[in-house]
Amino acid sequence: MNRFFERLARTVVRYRWLVLAGWVLVAVVAVKTLPSMTSEVNNDNSQFLPANAPSQRAANLAAPLLGQTTSQSQILLVASTSGRPLTSADQAAIAREVALAKAVPKVTKVQVAKVSPNDQAVEILVDAKVAPSDVQDQRSVVDDLQATFARAGPTDGLAFHLAGPVATNVANQKSSDKTGNRIQGLSFLLVIVLLLLIFRAPLAAVITLVTPGFALITSYRFIGGLGAHGVKISEITDILLIVLLLGAGTDYGLFLVFRVREALRSGQGPKEAVEHALVRVGESISASAGTVILALLSLLLATFGIYRDLGLPLAVGMGVMLLAGLTLLPALLAIVGRAAFWPSRAVPVAEERRGWWGRVAGRLVKRPALTLGIGVLVFLGLASAALGYHSAGFGGAVSAPKGSDAAAGNAILAADFPHASANPANLILQYPEPIWQDPARLVSAERVLERSGLFATLAGPLDPNGTAMSPSTYARLHTELGNPLTLPTLEPSGLSVPRTLYDAYRATALFVSPEGTVVQFEASLRAGGQQTTAAMDATPKVRAALAAAARASGATANGVAGEAASLYDVSSASNHDLVHIVPVAVVAIGVLLALVLRSLVAPLYLIVSVVLSYLAALGVSTLAFIDVGGEKGLTFILPFLMFIFLLALGEDYNILVMTRIREEAHRHSLREAVVEAIGRTGPTVTSAGIILAGSFAVIAIAGGGGPGGSQIRAIGFGLAIGILMDTFFVRTLLVPSTVALLGRWNWWPARLGRHADDEDRVRPAEAARTVATTVAGDGPGK
Incomplete structure (x- = not known):
């Protein structure tokens, strides 16, 4: 392997300008010829959950009423007067608005749904052929609809507003754009400042950032090209690709730049230093990227589409980052030479000081069992707190920003339609024959639902807008008036039906399908x-209550649709996938570690250390946000992100530390090798950890005040805490302690493990007894 990296290093340094030109050419050609990644993102929610998920079956059952919810969005439009009944002039203005709304691009249907019981407002449903997850298209439709309001010529006192979840989400998205830009700017500034503090050299900091920049540009286009040829790309690929490549790219930059500076200080020339550094850390960088790629490819086993569609695109991005780290980064360092470290002096020194980490390691190897025993106890205690973890949703903000059009629309909806919900749970029932043939079934179903005590409001076919109808009245009106979808907003003259009853029957079109076999109840919980997490957690009880109502009323099928039910299924699928994917990724990474370290022993405790670190970080997050912070749960995506950044990227640091210990073990006794290696790699590992943790802390601080702020804070601080624990304690204290205890057995069955100094010859059984004794409180030094 070293011969490969020797040839690679000589080639990259010799043809450094060609390497740089090649990367520029590849980036330009990719931008000019390949589609952007964002244009190929999969926004079809039907791909996110398996087809047999209960909420998916419910959505399919509700299609005659709600439409194909996986490919279209429903936007609420409300027209309201300022405290007076609607006039004929108001109705004419509403008719003009309906016509204008129908002409908006992507709008497929506009239906006047309800007139409020006080006759002061009208609710209009606008269906648009836009996937619910496609925020950009939703924003476009919302903006176009709002632009029609003035053109409709509303009368004095009549106003149009948008309401409901789509309008609310778009309003919050606009509000959070400034927050997102602030996060990006602060993250970039933080990374630059930290790199400047770490290197004390502006050019080294710039070179370290340029490399992942090139990798990002080309990865976006390569992934876009794959998307154009049928590869599905998850909608969160964009943000994760940025964080992943910047994190990994910064790590690789630190690995190589620190090693180049070390070589320069040992007396080598600039080009020789780059060659030497690449030979020494090339395998570490390759193996580090390999562990991340394997972990990402394991996501292809997921049933949850968001995770499954992340695997291949992110693995491609990491492959590009690896290639850039092995070619572009050393080429740039070879081009600038010693100037990379200006104004600090990377000049030869007689003997480098070990520094703070070297002194820590020196004390650590004297009593490794004590360090390991205390560390394992602490991390096991923190990991046990993860038993209290339970999922929360990651829905949009409950309310629209103050002063927005959506906030005004939601207020009108709550005031004038008290029995309605802007974002209801849809309780779907299917009957073997049209419901108007036996409307008494609806009474049976509604009684069971009301007795469950789960619902604050319940609107259905017999009570669609607050005006109740008896089953016989509903059957008579159907015979007399026919399909409610065809009825005009204003009651035609000549009908003997009271106005309130006419409006109520007309509103049943929202609750009964044209064929009459599918009905829904709109409920607020x-x-x-x-x-909310509470609504998501209530989903099993809501499904059980609906099943009981179905049995009581003779329905042949039933299902709960809506945001809470979908989030419950998403959370369940996510947790199920993690339970199955993490072991696969652990085994795959373990095999790779065995190949890289030429050992069957070291991968065992390295994998255990990463899993323990992962569980401890999840435990700390559970303690901080559920037990102390009072949150109802942690967003389902947090354990997944911890899996990516702790289980995968954590092995970066393992590999860097272990390969350096192995390198030093050829020249020193093993315990001295541990001291030397930690003294050299400790600053690299902790610097990389601080940069990555700082980026997540910025997300938590800057994004925590926006929509979904509590969950964003949990994600940011949870990941930051986990990374800091991993880099400051696990990689730099617990792993070296284990190495010192096992001695040369770390490398068994490699040749290095068969030749040991007496002081390093510690048998595994003896090491295990020592740790156990320490944990029991009778360790060395007592």
Whole structure:
């Protein structure tokens, strides 16, 4: 392997200008010829959950009423007067608005749904052929609809507003754009400042950032090209690709730049230093990227589409980052030479000081069992807190920003339609024959649902807008008036039906399919709004209550649709996938570590250390946000992100530390090798950890005040805490302690493990007894 990296190093240094030109050419050609990644993102929610997920089956069952919810969005439009009944002039203005709304691009249907019981407002449903996850298209439709309001010529006192979850999400998205830009700017500034503090050399900091920059540009286009040829790309690929490549790229930059500076200080020339550094850390960088790529490819086993569609695109991005780290980065360092470290002096020194980490390691190897025993106890204690973890949703903000059009629309909806919900749970029932043939079934179903005590409001075919109808009245109106979808907003003259009853029957079109076999109840839950964790957690009880109502009323099928039910299934699928994917990734990474370290022993405790670090970080997050912070749960995506950044990227540091210990073990006794290696790699590992943790802390601080702020804070601080624990304690204290205890057995069955100094010859059984004794409180030094 070293011969390969020797040839690679000589080639890259010799043809450094060609390497740089090649990367520039590849980036330009990719930008000019390949589609952007964002244009190929998969926004079809039907791909996110398996087809047999209960919420997916419910959505399919509700299609005659709600439409194909996986490919279209429903936007609420409300027209309201300022405290007076609607006039004929108001109705004419509403008719003009309906016509204008129908002409908006992507709008497929506009339906006047309800007139409020006080006759002061009208609710209009606008269906648009836009996937619910496609925020950009939703924003475009919302903006176009709002632009029609003035053109409709509303009368004095009549106003149009948008309402409901789509309008709310778009309003919050606009509000959070400034927050997102601030996060990006602060993250970039933080990385630059930290790199300047670490290197004390502006050019070294710039070179370290340029490399992942090139990797990002080319990866975006390569992934876009794959998307154009059928590879599905998850909608969160963009943000994760940025964080992943910047994190990994910064790591590789630190690995190589620190080693180049070390070589320069040992007396080598600039080009020789780059060659030497690449030979020494090339294998570490390759193996580090390999562990991340293997972990990402294991996501292809996921049933949850968001995770599955992340695997291949992110693995491609990491492959490009690896290639850039092995070619572009050393080429740039060879081009600039010693100037990379200006104004500090990377000049030969007689003997480098070990520094703070060297002194820590020197004390550590004297009592490794004590360090390991205390560390294992602490991390096991923190990991046990993860038993209290439970999922929360990651829905949009419950309310629109103050002063927005959506906030005004939601207020009108709550005031004038008290029995309606802007974002209801949809309780779907299917009957073997049209419901108007036996409307008494609806009474049976509604009684069971009301007795469950789960619902704050319940609107259905017999009570669509607050005006109740008896089953016989509903059947008579159907015979007399026919399909409610065809009825005009204003009651035609000559009908003997009271106005309130006419409006109520007309509103049943929202609750009964044209064929009459599918009905829905719109419910708001006592547990909370659809975006809340409490509503998500109530989903099993809601499904059980609906199943009981189906049995009581003779329905042949039933299902709960809506945001809370979908989030419950997403969370369940996510947790199920993690349970199955993490072991696969652990085994794959373990095999790679065995090949890189030429050992069957070291990968065992390295994998255990990463899993223990992962569980401890999840435990700390659980303690901080659930037990102390009072949150109802942690967003389902947090364990997944911890899996990516701790289980995968954590092995970067393992590999860097272990390969350096092995390198030093050829020249020193093993314990001295540990001291030397930690003294050299400790600053690299902790610097990389601080940069990555700092980036997540910025997300938590800057993004925590926006929509979904509590969950964003949990993600940011949870990842930052986990990374800091991993880099400051696990990689630099616990792993070296284990190495010192096992001695040359670390490398068994490699040749290095068969030749040991007496002081390093510690048998595994003896090491295990020592750790156990320490944990029991009778360790060395007592």
